[in-house]
Amino acid sequence: MQIRRAFRFELCPSGxxxxxxxxxxxxxxxxxxxxxxxxKSLYGKDKAHRFNYVECxxxxxxxxxxxxxxxxxxxxxxxxxxxxxxxxxxxxxxxRSNFPRFxxxxxxxxxRFPQGFKIDEDKQRIYLPKIGTVGxxxxxxxxxxxxxxxxxxEGLKWFVSIQTEFEIEPKRMINSEIGIDMGVKKFVTFSNGxxxxxxxxxxxxxxxxxx
Numbered sequence: 053m054q055i056r057r058a059f060r061f062e063l064c065p066s067g068x069x070x071x072x073x074x075x076x077x078x079x080x081x082x083x084x085x086x087x088x089x090x091x092k093s094l095y096g097k098d099k100a101h102r103f104n105y106v107e108c109x110x111x112x113x114x115x116x117x118x119x120x121x122x123x124x125x126x127x128x129x130x131x132x133x134x135x136x137x138x139x140x141x142x143x144x145x146x147x148r149s150n151f152p153r154f155x156x157x158x159x160x161x162x163x164r165f166p167q168g169f170k171i172d173e174d175k176q177r178i179y180l181p182k183i184g185t186v187g188x189x190x191x192x193x194x195x196x197x198x199x200x201x202x203x204x205x206e207g208l209k210w211f212v213s214i215q216t217e218f219e220i221e222p223k224r225m226i227n228s229e230i231g232i233d234m235g236v237k238k239f240v241t242f243s244n245g246x247x248x249x250x251x252x253x254x255x256x257x258x259x260x261x262x263x
Contacts, residue, residue, distance in 0.1 A: 053219065053220055053221075053222050054217055054218070054219055055217070055218065055220055056196075056199065056215055056216065056217050057195065057196065057215070057216055057218070058213045058214065058215050058216075059192065059194050059195075059213070059214045059216065060211055060212070060213045060214075061188040061189055061190060061191060061211065061212055061214075062188065062189045062209060062210070062211055063178075063186050063187070063188050063189075063203070063209075063210040063211060063212050064186065064187040064188060064189065065183075065186050065187075065210055069183055069184060069186055070210065072182070072183045073163075073183065073203060073205070073210055074161070074205070075121065075124060075125065076125050076126070076129055076163045076182075076183070076203070077161035077162060077163050077203075077205060078157070078161075079121060079122055079124075079125040079129075079130060079163075080125070080129060080130060080132070080133040080162070080163045081133075081155045081157065081161070082122075083112060083115070083122070083130050083133045083134065084133045084134075084136065084137055084155055085154045085155055086115070087108050087111070087112075087133075087134060087137055088137060088152055088154060089154075090111070091103055091108075091137075091141075102141075102145075103137070103138055103141040103142075105134060105135070105138050108134050108137075108138075109131060109134060112130060112131070112134065116130075124182070125182070126165070126168070126181045126182045128165060128166055128167065128168065128181075129163045129164065129165060132163070132164040132165075132166060133163070137152060140152035158205075160204070161204065161205040162202055162203060162204035162205070163202070163203055164200055164201065164202045164203075165180065165181065165200060165201050165202075165203075166199075166200045167200070168181040169181065169198070169201050171194065171198060171214065173190065173193065173194060176188055176189070176190045178201070178212060180201075180203070186212075188212060194214060194216060195216060195218055196216030196217050196218030197216055197217050197218065198214050198215070198216050199215050199216060199217050200215050201213065201214050201215070202215070
């Protein structure tokens, strides 16, 4: 059975790397909020309008041509911001959560790489595309195959959450149930072959032993 698990570590970026991380988080927030505003406007004009990832991704291409700061950010990171908003819409229409809200600066600042990253556990370093190789404080070993990583900020510190996938053996259920058959010759017969004799038969056997 395949399961997923997250391993979280504190990052040790340089000053330049920390500034790039802030820029990445800000770009993701910009794309998320602007897309949400656009979608709300379209929905206000047409109640039949639904979130379409492909349309939003095409819109993002146009935004990148107009705003140079979006070009500095990795494309997959910005696309993941759209994926997060798409998930928010799906959860809302499935009545699993409230309607998506706008993101505020310094509140849950984060960005995600679905691929392209490299992890070196021995040297305690992680390569982040367009950011570089960043050290991290290894507190435990990483189990499984890394599927994606999320970089987030808490106060003045940066953290990385590595989501992995690995196989585990499912727990085997031991069948300990035993059927019981109430009879005449044999008082109780169990499905495993054992039986209990009637009380009268037991008394007769005791009398024979006493002779």
